[in-house]
Amino acid sequence: MIQSKKKWVISRPDEQLVSTFEKELSIPRVCAKVMVSRGYETIEEANKFLHITKDQIHNPFLLNGMEQLVERVHDAIMNEERIMVYGDYDADGITSTTVMMRTLLSLGADVIYKIPNRFIDGYGPSERLFQEAFDEGVKLIITVDNGISGLSQIQFAKDLGMDVIVTDHHEPGDVLPVADIIIHPGLKDTTYPFPYLAGVGVAFKVAHALLDEIPNEYYYLVAIGTVADLVSLTDENRYFVQQGIKQMQKADSVAIEALANVSGVDVSAINEETIGFMFGPRINAVGRLGEAAPGVELFLTEKSNEALAIANMLNDKNKERQAIVKQITDEAIQLVEEAGNIEGPSVIVVGSEGWNPGVLGIVASKLVEKYYRPAIVLGFDKEKQIAKGSARSIEGFHMYKELAKNKDIVPHFGGHPMAAGMTLPLEHVEEFRTRLNAQAKECLTEDQLVPVVLIDVPLEMHEITTEAIESLQKLAPFGMGFAKPVYCIENVEVASARKIGSAQNHVKMELKDGASSLDAIGFGKGELADEISPTAKLSFIGDLQINEWNGRKNPQLMIQDAKSSEWQLFDIRGIRQVNRWLPMISVEKNVFVAFNEATVAHFDTFIKENIWLYTDLIDQQIKSEYVTLLDLPSDESLLNKLLQYHDWTRVYAHFYATDSTYFEGLPSRDQFKWYFSFLSKRKTFALKQHIHELSKHTGWSENTINFMSKVFFELNFVSIDKGMLVLNEHLAKTDLSEAPAYKQRTKQIELEQKLLYAPYIELKQWFEERKAEQTVPEEEQ
Structure with a gap:
């Protein structure tokens, strides 16, 4: 059995609807499965999605206040009033600022911009920067990607005599700022049909209204901010990102x-993942570590x-950011492990002095x-006696609501169900941790502590082709609201599996299902190579990609998780060197069993824990998941009893033996006849003294001669006294098979044949039969 790391929830799309989509839309079955799984039910809906x-694009004047904004901005330009664009320090804020700046400059405005410093001003409007703007002659402030929560700061700007236009997309509070105009797609009284624009999407709408035409040249900026800010890639956002990616692939922008x-990106291959994982982090890095203006x-x-x-400076900042994140993450993990309080429903709260507040959200995500x-990851300021940090959550723990229960000790906080920021007095951190852990026990169950992965595309191996994978680009871009599909391949054979990479921590496999095969790669999953037994069938989830090598294209599965419900047999017979097979076994989950005391003595120098003699183990209540059979029992029934003792999910068969009875075999009837005739002629024979000469004369091993002597003794044909065989005078006719030694040797040979020397398939079948016997209902036994 291989346990998945996450809980799989597999969607099973309606096959008839999939076939209809495949035929009517002329798309590969893989694409049709994705669309049906995502809730598309009609050809019309699907066509609209595929051909956006x-x-x-919605009319910008559907946004409340847009007409007034256009009039106020054009008045400011006509009257040569200085305008300030006030942005934010992340990728959405930076692209929003750029769109607004370029638009106003193209209209001939006298315009400057300011972006708050995360460490000096914090998030959102800043009285310090508003005062600066006033001193520099600014008459009109336009916020982008912020402002909706800056109540006191915007009042401050108004009191100075400046007009303020807020353009934002963040969650509005019950009270709105006293701005002259607010442009927000998510306000309660809005008529705008799509509330999920990013900050740059709102800025684009303003640009559209001011210019009286769609500013197509800004699509790439909208795409960057929209993807980086993790807003829904549906409706017009989908179109913005599609067009922006096309622009970027043409490299029309020097940026x-x-x-x-x-x-290190090929411009022609830019996609939403390039934005999310390559461009976004570099743009965000400057604002995390200092001034975002670059x-x-x-x-x-x-x-x-x-x-x-x-760009080189941004790249350097990103490397610096990565190093800081790694250092803080390592320190945070050490604190978590030392505290040891992560069992059951709980909340991780860690903090330290000197941790950069600009990266604590990333560290929280890693935890x-x-x-x-x-x-929750906090940076401690001993001088100010405050703790400031970021939180990330899981399903079932509404971070904002849970923080709100502690506002008596956390006076400043804000955020969403899955992410938040907060500032609290240093003296309350321990109380904060205690309370949150108590709250977690009330609202989280053990079941919710296992991450869930939603799988919307179960596939047959034959459906996976390079053409099918390439066609999935018809469904791009993927992101929030339309996530990249997670594919599932169920119950396939692993034809081969080997560890790769300098640290041997990755795995490369060939999967087979009938005549179909598929390459698979699991980065950071090298341990899977040790967990897959021959003939085992596994299910995999992951992403499908095309591997291009030497001009050839092949489909490839990027493994995210794997599982198997089958018990597994691992054949380590004949591997004498313990250090070759022991590292493959998870010792803490395994019990090592020997049937002979000599075997325990042999292995206890290599195996320091969980090694048991069968007779001792069977009276204990040890329920390890795996068992390693170190040697052979003297009787098959002992092994049967051990297998019934526990439902082992993995069996490692070693069956160490110093001497093999199977190859020694049973002496033939003619050998017994000759030896008996030999003894009959002599009446007595000094076996101990002359066994070597007899062995040389007959060509039999000394073991064979000793065995036959023991059989004769047990049948009362001879007596043995100090190594001397004496033929008894009165002999009863008895078959050789009546001798206990003969019976035991016969059983041992059969056992070795079944267990020690049988091919893997036959050995697996033997164990399968034993396990099947365990599951027979009592009334049928």
């Missing part, structure tokens, strides 16, 4: 060319050399990934 057009250069400058410049210099518990 500019017609799906994109520079980012691709420092990221990110805006990268997208504003038209000079290639300047763009490359900035959730490792332990699958809600995690």
Whole structure:
């Protein structure tokens, strides 16, 4: 048995509807399965999704306040009023700022921009920067990707005499700021049909309204901010990202060319994953570690050399950010392990002095990934006596609501069900941890502590082709609201599996199902190679990719998880060197069993724990998952009893034997006849003294001669006294098979033939039969 790391929830799409989509839409079956699994029920719906057009872009004037915004901005430009674009320090904020700056500059505005410093100003509007803007002659502030929660700061700006337009997409509170105009797709009284725009999407709408036409040249900026901010890639966001990716692939922007250069990315292959995993982290890095303005400058410049210099700086900052994240993550994991309080429903709360607050959210995410518990990571400021940090959660623990229960000791917090930020007095951290752990026990169950993976595309091996995988691009971009599919292949054979990589921590496999085969790679899953027994059937989930090598394209599964419900037999017979097979076994889950005391003595120098003599183990209540059979029993019934003792999920068969009875065999009737005739002629024979000469004369081994002597003794044909055989005078006619030694040797040879020398398939069948006997209902036995 191989236990999956996550709980699999497999969707089974309606096969008839899949066939209809496949035929009517002329798409591969794989694509049809994805669409049906995602809830598309009609050809019309599916066609609209597959062939999204500019017609799906909504009118920007459906956003409340847009007409007033256009009028106020054009008045400001006409009256030569200075305008400030006030952005945010992440990728969404940086691209939002760029879109708004470029739009206003193209209209001839006197415009500057400011972005808060995470460490000085924190998130959102800043009175310090608003005062600076006022001192620099700003008359109109336009916020992008922030502002909806800056109540006091916007009041401050108004009190200074500046007008404020808020454009934002974050969750609005019960009270809105006193801005002159608010542009937000998610306000309660809005008529806008799509509330899930990113901050840059809202900025794009403003640009559309101000320019009185769709600003197509900004699609790539909208794509970057939309993907990086993890908003829903449905409706018009899907179109924005599709068009933005097409623009980036043409490398019309010096910024994109520079980012691709420092990221080692082929421009023509840019997709949503490039944005999410290559470009986004580099753009975000500057704001995490210091001033985010260079990110805006990268997208504003038209000079290639300047763009490359900035991109290199962003790349260096990202490397610095990665090193900081690794250091803090390692320290956080050490604190978690030392505390040892992650059993059952619980919340991880860790903190330390000197931890960079700009990366604590990333560290919290890594802790959730490792332990699958809600995690809060705090940076301690001993001078100010405060703890400030970020939280990430799991399904079932609404982080914002759980934090709200502690506002008496956490005065400043904000966020969502799955992520939040907070500041609290240092003296309350321990109380905070205690309370959250108590809350976790109330709302989380053990079942919720196992991560769930939703699998919407179970596939047959023959459906997986390079053409089918390439066709999946028809469904891109993938992201929030339309996640990349997780594919499942069930009950297939592993034709081969081997560890790869310098540390041997990855695995490469060939999967087979009938005549179909598929290559598979599992990065960081090298242990699977030791967990798969011959003939075992496994199920896999993962992503499908195309591996191109020497001009040849082949489909490939990138393994995310694997499982098997079958018990497994591992054949380690004949491997004398213990250090060759012992590392393959998870010792803490295994019990090593010997049927002979000499075997325990032989192995206890190599195996330091969980080694048992059969007679001792059978009286204990040890329920390890795996068992290693170190040697052979004297009787098959002992092994049967051991197999009934526990439902082992893995059996490692070693069957160490110093001497093999099977190859020694049973002496023939003619051998027994000759030996008896030999003894009859002499009446007595000094066996101990002359066995070597007899062995040389007959060509029989000394073991064989001793065995036949023992059989004669047990049948009362001879007596033995100090190595001297004496033929008895009165002999009863008795068959050789009546001798206990003869019976035991016969059984031992049969046992060795079944267990020690049988081919793997026959050995597996023998164990299968024993296990089948265990499951027979009592009334049938």
